[in-house]
Amino acid sequence: MARKIMFKDAINEAMRLEMERDESVIILGLDVAGAAGTEQARDAWGGVLGVTKGLYPLFPERVIDCPISESAYIGAAVGASACGMRAVGELMFSDFLGVCFDQLYNQAAKFRYMFGGKAVTPVTIRTMIGAGFSAAAQHSQSPYSMFAHVPGLKCIIPSNPYDAKGLLAACIEDDDPCVFFEHKALYTMKGEVPEEHYTIPLGQANVIQEGKDVTIVALARMVQFAEKAAKALAKDGIECTIIDPRTISPLDTDTIFSSVEKTGRLVVVDESYDRCGVAADIAAMVSQNVFDALKAAPQMVTAPFVPTPFAANLEAAYLPDARKIEAAVRKTMGVSNAVKMQAAAN
Amino acid sequence: MKAQLSKENLLKAYRKMREIREFEDRVHVEFAKGTLPGFVHLYSGEEAVAVGICEHLNDLDRIASTHRGHGHCIAKGVELEGMMAEIYGKKTGTCGGKGGSMHIADLDKGMMGANGIVGAGPPLIAGAALASKLRKDGSVGVVFFGDGASNQGTNFESMNMAVTLDLPMIFVLENNGYAESTSPKYSAKVGSDNIADRARGFGMPAVTVDGNDFFAVYEAAAEAINRARKGGGPTFIECKTMRYFGHFEGDAQTYRPKDEVKNARINDCPLKRFAAAVTSAGLVEATELEAIDKAVLDQVEKAVKAAEAAPQPDLDALMADVYVSY
Numbered sequence: 001m002a003r004k005i006m007f008k009d010a011i012n013e014a015m016r017l018e019m020e021r022d023e024s025v026i027i028l029g030l031d032v033a034g035a036a037g038t039e040q041a042r043d044a045w046g047g048v049l050g051v052t053k054g055l056y057p058l059f060p061e062r063v064i065d066c067p068i069s070e071s072a073y074i075g076a077a078v079g080a081s082a083c084g085m086r087a088v089g090e091l092m093f094s095d096f097l098g099v100c101f102d103q104l105y106n107q108a109a110k111f112r113y114m115f116g117g118k119a120v121t122p123v124t125i126r127t128m129i130g131a132g133f134s135a136a137a138q139h140s141q142s143p144y145s146m147f148a149h150v151p152g153l154k155c156i157i158p159s160n161p162y163d164a165k166g167l168l169a170a171c172i173e174d175d176d177p178c179v180f181f182e183h184k185a186l187y188t189m190k191g192e193v194p195e196e197h198y199t200i201p202l203g204q205a206n207v208i209q210e211g212k213d214v215t216i217v218a219l220a221r222m223v224q225f226a227e228k229a230a231k232a233l234a235k236d237g238i239e240c241t242i243i244d245p246r247t248i249s250p251l252d253t254d255t256i257f258s259s260v261e262k263t264g265r266l267v268v269v270d271e272s273y274d275r276c277g278v279a280a281d282i283a284a285m286v287s288q289n290v291f292d293a294l295k296a297a298p299q300m301v302t303a304p305f306v307p308t309p310f311a312a313n314l315e316a317a318y319l320p321d322a323r324k325i326e327a328a329v330r331k332t333m334g335v336s337n338a339v340k341m342q343a344a345a346n
Numbered sequence: 347m348k349a350q351l352s353k354e355n356l357l358k359a360y361r362k363m364r365e366i367r368e369f370e371d372r373v374h375v376e377f378a379k380g381t382l383p384g385f386v387h388l389y390s391g392e393e394a395v396a397v398g399i400c401e402h403l404n405d406l407d408r409i410a411s412t413h414r415g416h417g418h419c420i421a422k423g424v425e426l427e428g429m430m431a432e433i434y435g436k437k438t439g440t441c442g443g444k445g446g447s448m449h450i451a452d453l454d455k456g457m458m459g460a461n462g463i464v465g466a467g468p469p470l471i472a473g474a475a476l477a478s479k480l481r482k483d484g485s486v487g488v489v490f491f492g493d494g495a496s497n498q499g500t501n502f503e504s505m506n507m508a509v510t511l512d513l514p515m516i517f518v519l520e521n522n523g524y525a526e527s528t529s530p531k532y533s534a535k536v537g538s539d540n541i542a543d544r545a546r547g548f549g550m551p552a553v554t555v556d557g558n559d560f561f562a563v564y565e566a567a568a569e570a571i572n573r574a575r576k577g578g579g580p581t582f583i584e585c586k587t588m589r590y591f592g593h594f595e596g597d598a599q600t601y602r603p604k605d606e607v608k609n610a611r612i613n614d615c616p617l618k619r620f621a622a623a624v625t626s627a628g629l630v631e632a633t634e635l636e637a638i639d640k641a642v643l644d645q646v647e648k649a650v651k652a653a654e655a656a657p658q659p660d661l662d663a664l665m666a667d668v669y670v671s672y
Contacts (some may be wrong), residue, residue: 082453082473085480
């Protein structure tokens with residue numbers, strides 16, 4: 001039965017159900033239970049924002065608090081997974097991926113290929129992304145493009161509680177290394193989520209709404225902004241399709257291409273950067289594959305190519321928002337030109 | 347200790363060491379001819395370490411190796427023919443020709459891979475050991491690493507985590523005196539000549555042994571591995587040894603004293619020392635060892651011939667096996 005729960009509780013529920021279903025599922029991370037070695041009760045934290053809260057009492061052997069040694073415990077999650085476990089490594093902030101990059105980039109991602117197809121490494125790394133909290137340059141990034149660039153890794157970026165639960169379950173059950181990016185602004189977002197176990201296939205985009213004029217591709221928190229922009233545009237008669245790819249590796253290019261073939265216009269919205277990122281990637285693939293359908297140059301709405309600033313006004317200017325998306329859509333519609341032409345005719 | 351090993355075990359250990367020596371010496375020769383692709387790092391001289399440790403292990407026990415990994419592979423039971431074909435980049439290689447010298451792995455044998463990244467192994471084996479601990483099957487994880495890798499953060503982090511989580515894990519430091527061309531006297535100043543002294547600071551038992559003495563390694567490994575199997579946590583074993591070739595094939599080795607290797611080959615060769623010990627104790631006849639030498643020579647010759655004759659990987663292997671499903 002479905003009921004409304006928060007994004008973070010949906011993630012917690014996915015892990016609990018997977019741990020109930022499969023004894024080989026383990027969780028490694030910092031304070032995933034909490035209070036280890038103190039005289040106080042365990043499960044004091046359940047992760048820094050409480051996402052794993054309540055799992056330790058159910059599975060005390062399998063929820064494992066680790067020292068602040070990201071290379072060691074992410075590497076251990078990889079190593080354990082190559083030895084028959086299904087480890088979920090919680091890496092608090094995705095900004096910390098730099099500390100343990102090798103264990104994902106050179107180890108987990110490459111085992112299967114290097115070892116001639118014999119290795120299976122069903123590890124999942126959960127990590128937070130996203131700006132908007134004045135957390136500044138080292139706790140606000142969305143570096144998933146770097147991981148989508150690596151053959152051998154899968155990159156999952158949910159935008160709502162239903163998807164979060166189903167996609168995380170799919171990651172844990174998947175036999176390849178998955179990096180699961182959780183936008184911290186979505187943790188308290190509520191949505192309908194079935195109580196029972198379910199999975200959402202990796203590599204299957206979600207078409208949130210269909211409109212004939214423009215295809216907007218948006219990820220994670222940007223989906224909400226795209227929806228807001230689309231509402232405003234609808235008042236002017238501009239109808240938007242919104243596609244949430246949900247996973248950027250694998251990427252459901254079929255859904256994106258066939259939508260652009262119908263609309264002829266593309267706007268990609270990404271909280272990460274314009275350079276060498278997922279927005280540029282999608283824009284390039286659309287240009288290469290469905291060029292003839294395009295009525296206007298694809299547009300990207302991204303963060304500018306600067307670190308995330310601290311001051312609230314700078315951070316607000318840094319983030320994509322509905323207004324910026326709206327402007328990009330109007331640009332693909334040639335609306336600014338149309339207005340000018342109309343003014344000239346008058 | 348010698349007496350505690352059956353004759354069968356002694357012969358097996360000698361054979362493994364001879365296989366490593368013969369394999370590596372032959373790769374050295376073939377590489378010099380320019381017939382091998384890529385680059386190779388040879389294990390000759392360090393045989394007593396890999397074999398002294400791995401003689402205690404079974405296929406459920408996991409090891410992680412290094413860029414100098416051929417010796418660990420052989421000691422853990424990986425087939426020579428597949429290894430040689432892999433080094434030649436052939437379809438019949440252990441990894442289908444897609445890994446090469448630095449990435450030979452055979453997971454069915456508990457060999458989790460040679461590794462091109464210095465210091466990558468300790469976290470992986472911490473994970474393997476954690477899996478052993480959770481499964482309660484009595485298996486252990488062993489990570490081999492060099493004096494160079496002993497300075498990597500991954501190694502320090504993993505020593506701490508192995509103690510924290512009480513993992514059945516053995517750290518085997520192969521101190522061959524050179525991290526590429528740099529001496530640990532410069533890069534691993536621990537207030538003594540023994541890098542193992544660091545490990546004690548992490549709260550685990552640590553020993554330094556003569557890594558060219560099979561029996562010294564074997565004995566230290568027995569204690570460490572038995573302890574780990576019984577839930578007694580990690581151990582650090584430093585093996586002082588020497589590599590007979592350069593860091594990589596083609597290394598001019600201008601950083602080494604003249605005759606260092608020549609003298610070691612004469613006076614401190616692990617195979618010669620093993621042979622002298624077991625024959626003088628009357629445990630094995632010299633002729634039995636000579637028979638092994640000859641058999642291994644043939645085995646390596648066969649592996650080279652098979653590798654030379656084997657086909658290259660099919661071109662569709664290029665795109666295969668990145669993912670289980672995608």
